[in-house]
Amino acid sequence: MKIASSSVRAMLALPLLVAVPGFAQDTDVPKASEPNSITLxxxxxxAPSYEGSDDYIIVPAGLAFGKVGGxxxxxxxxxxxxxxxRDPYDAKVDLAFGPAANLRVDRAGRIEDARVKALGELDFAIEAGAFAGVALNRVFHEYDTITARISWxxxxxxxxxxxxxxxxLEYGTPLSRKAYAGLQLSADYVGQDFAATYYGVTPAGAVASGLSPFTIDEGWKNARVSLLGSYKLQGDLTTGGLGLxxxxxxxxxxxxxxxxxxxxxxGDADQYFVGGGLTYTF
Known part of the structure; x- marks a missing residue:
């Protein structure tokens, strides 16, 4: 198997954009050998109807990633x-830093549980901040990558x-010229205002919903593990075309x-997510 190492390392950014927050995932592969590319x-x-729910709904899933001007x-x-x-071409260590923005749709609609619904729907939340990370390339073989990242x-x-x-913390590696697999471990630490909004129950809310009143402080909200894969239907991991x-x-x-x-x-403390679809790399 012969794959351009710079193209494979771009699989560090294999994202899944889903309509339910809390699942940070990876998916397909851009044409990293070119300075400009886009994958949709x-x-x-x-996915759960809200994070912590035991009711599951079907939601749209999508992705967008690539490179513009390096x-x-x-x-x-x-x-x-x-x-x-912009890290040097074919670098052993890649540093990452920049802005980040998120659209949070949790409890903004499609709440299945009548008690939670009685608490009232929340507005969409737009969150802005920054992230930093470091990627180690060619760790166990010529084409794999280990990445550590933190965002606020x-x-x-x-x-x-x-x-x-x-x-x-992420690990990614190609399985062939067409297939890629990855593993991701992550967790969320949230502030008291976030915790109270999404997981607290006021006395008035308890009367309206039948749920117990509950106050909550900041802390670690959840931890997750994700397994992912992609497969190119046209071309290979270094080229454009249709994929899964x-x-x-x-x-x-x-x-x-x-x-x-x-x-x-x-709801339920155990949360599951399963998704898939088509990609196209230009």
């Missing part, structure tokens, strides 16, 4: 990252007025978030 994807996924951009879940650092986001729409910190992506993820609510009535009474 569209599909569907089965600057990489990519999505993780509903978050867009733009790397403003804060609500700018006054929906929850809180912050989210997400550390992540698939993802399976497990997330566990932690600490006080696991004890929230939205999880312990109306």
């Amino acid at each position: 994807g569209l599909g569907a996924a089965m 600057f990489a951009y990519y999505t993780r879940a509903t978050t867009l990252y733009v790397d403003v650092l 986001l804060h609500d700018v729409t006054d929906t929850h007025d809180g912050f989210i910190v997400t550390p992540a 992506f698939a993802i399976a993820s497990y997330s566990s609510m932690l600490g006080e978030f696991k004890e929230s009535p939205l999880v312990s009474e109306a």
